[in-house]
Amino acid sequence: MKITAARLIVCSPDRNFVTLRIETDEGIYGLGDGTLNGRELAVAAYLEEHVIPCLIGRDPFATEDIWQYLYRGAYWRRGPVTMSAIAAVDMALWDIKGKALNTPVYNLLGGKSRQGVLVYTHANGADIPAALDSVKKHMDEGYLAIRVQSGVPGVSSAYGVPKGGKSYEPAERGLPGESLWSTEKYLNFAPKLFEAARKEVGEDLHLLHDVHHRLTPIEAARLGKELEPYHLFWMEDPTPAENQEAFRLIREHTVTPIATGEVFNSFWDAHDLIRNQWIDYIRMTIVHGGGITALKKAADFAAVYQVRTGFHGATDLSPVTMAAALHFGIAIHNFGIQEHMPHTPLVDEVFPHAYTYDSGYMYPGDAPGLGVEIDEAKAAKYPYQRAYLPVARKMDGTLTDW
Ligand code: KDG
Ligand code: MG
Numbered sequence: 001m002k003i004t005a006a007r008l009i010v011c012s013p014d015r016n017f018v019t020l021r022i023e024t025d026e027g028i029y030g031l032g033d034g035t036l037n038g039r040e041l042a043v044a045a046y047l048e049e050h051v052i053p054c055l056i057g058r059d060p061f062a063t064e065d066i067w068q069y070l071y072r073g074a075y076w077r078r079g080p081v082t083m084s085a086i087a088a089v090d091m092a093l094w095d096i097k098g099k100a101l102n103t104p105v106y107n108l109l110g111g112k113s114r115q116g117v118l119v120y121t122h123a124n125g126a127d128i129p130a131a132l133d134s135v136k137k138h139m140d141e142g143y144l145a146i147r148v149q150s151g152v153p154g155v156s157s158a159y160g161v162p163k164g165g166k167s168y169e170p171a172e173r174g175l176p177g178e179s180l181w182s183t184e185k186y187l188n189f190a191p192k193l194f195e196a197a198r199k200e201v202g203e204d205l206h207l208l209h210d211v212h213h214r215l216t217p218i219e220a221a222r223l224g225k226e227l228e229p230y231h232l233f234w235m236e237d238p239t240p241a242e243n244q245e246a247f248r249l250i251r252e253h254t255v256t257p258i259a260t261g262e263v264f265n266s267f268w269d270a271h272d273l274i275r276n277q278w279i280d281y282i283r284m285t286i287v288h289g290g291g292i293t294a295l296k297k298a299a300d301f302a303a304v305y306q307v308r309t310g311f312h313g314a315t316d317l318s319p320v321t322m323a324a325a326l327h328f329g330i331a332i333h334n335f336g337i338q339e340h341m342p343h344t345p346l347v348d349e350v351f352p353h354a355y356t357y358d359s360g361y362m363y364p365g366d367a368p369g370l371g372v373e374i375d376e377a378k379a380a381k382y383p384y385q386r387a388y389l390p391v392a393r394k395m396d397g398t399l400t401d402w
Pocket of ligand 1: 170313316341
């Protein structure tokens, strides 16, 4: 089999997505996701100008060699744009492989290790009662694990809280919005949120929380310690992770489990975190981490250190990535949990898919390949629109991590 053509479908059904379609001489095609929230067209141009011309004529089964060709062959390694582009190609090739062999991708990754993929979803509200109402709503939908975020008194537009009754979507059309942040107010508030949540839901529900990179290591250590009585499943991104060593300090002070890595794009971003067991869950996901080929190596390395996966699964990862993550999560041994922030009905219409949700778990389905399609006629009705993630400033105007 040979790759004969590849093209991009950039669309914006409620939000932007970059999808790569690779065609072969046997009529089988594959889909890959290259969406990088707020920087979509950079990945599209990288694929169009620098990657697609190199794919023509290659054997689509050669996932390892093509991955190495695009990674080592670029000379300029890593970075979110490069790795998202490589991931788009890699996903599409695994999709082709599965379709050609008439089997779901999970069978190519070792077969099923479990019945279903445990997922967590998002609860949020402007204050504690609203956040708890949202938790109860998701419990009624059967979720066994829920991330809880709440507005913080005195902090306008806290992370993870939607505006105007809409469901939460981090990127907004137009130029980047600005939000205000106070670490002091947040640190005083967050333990109260989880004290109330535990009281409300009892011990069984898994509670998660995203700090979204906003604390220094010692502040994160304090938060982890103060959250200990509420037995969180994890505290996510407690501090920025460019300096992996920063997590040592947090780890030395708290037994609250730690997840990080949604902004990582290479195994090397997580290498020290994993080998020193400074984290419990690695969140680097298939689209931003270089595809299934790269994540399989990272997950196998993590397994040696009892670090489990907890892949990013916000709405800026397209249904193609969600499908890939579910095939991956059902197959590997050290799967932990998968984030599930459901797409809007319009996104599901544009990307019909075989995966399903039921009672706290998701299932990749048994369609050959990844089991996702794109309705190109519908996609064409929703052209790309520039959108950005917000930025955050401290109360005195200093720019800080969003
Ligand atoms: O594109 C950025 C979002 O995906 C991110 O802010 C969401 O932190 C996030 C999460 O854990 O889902
Ligand atoms: Mg996060």
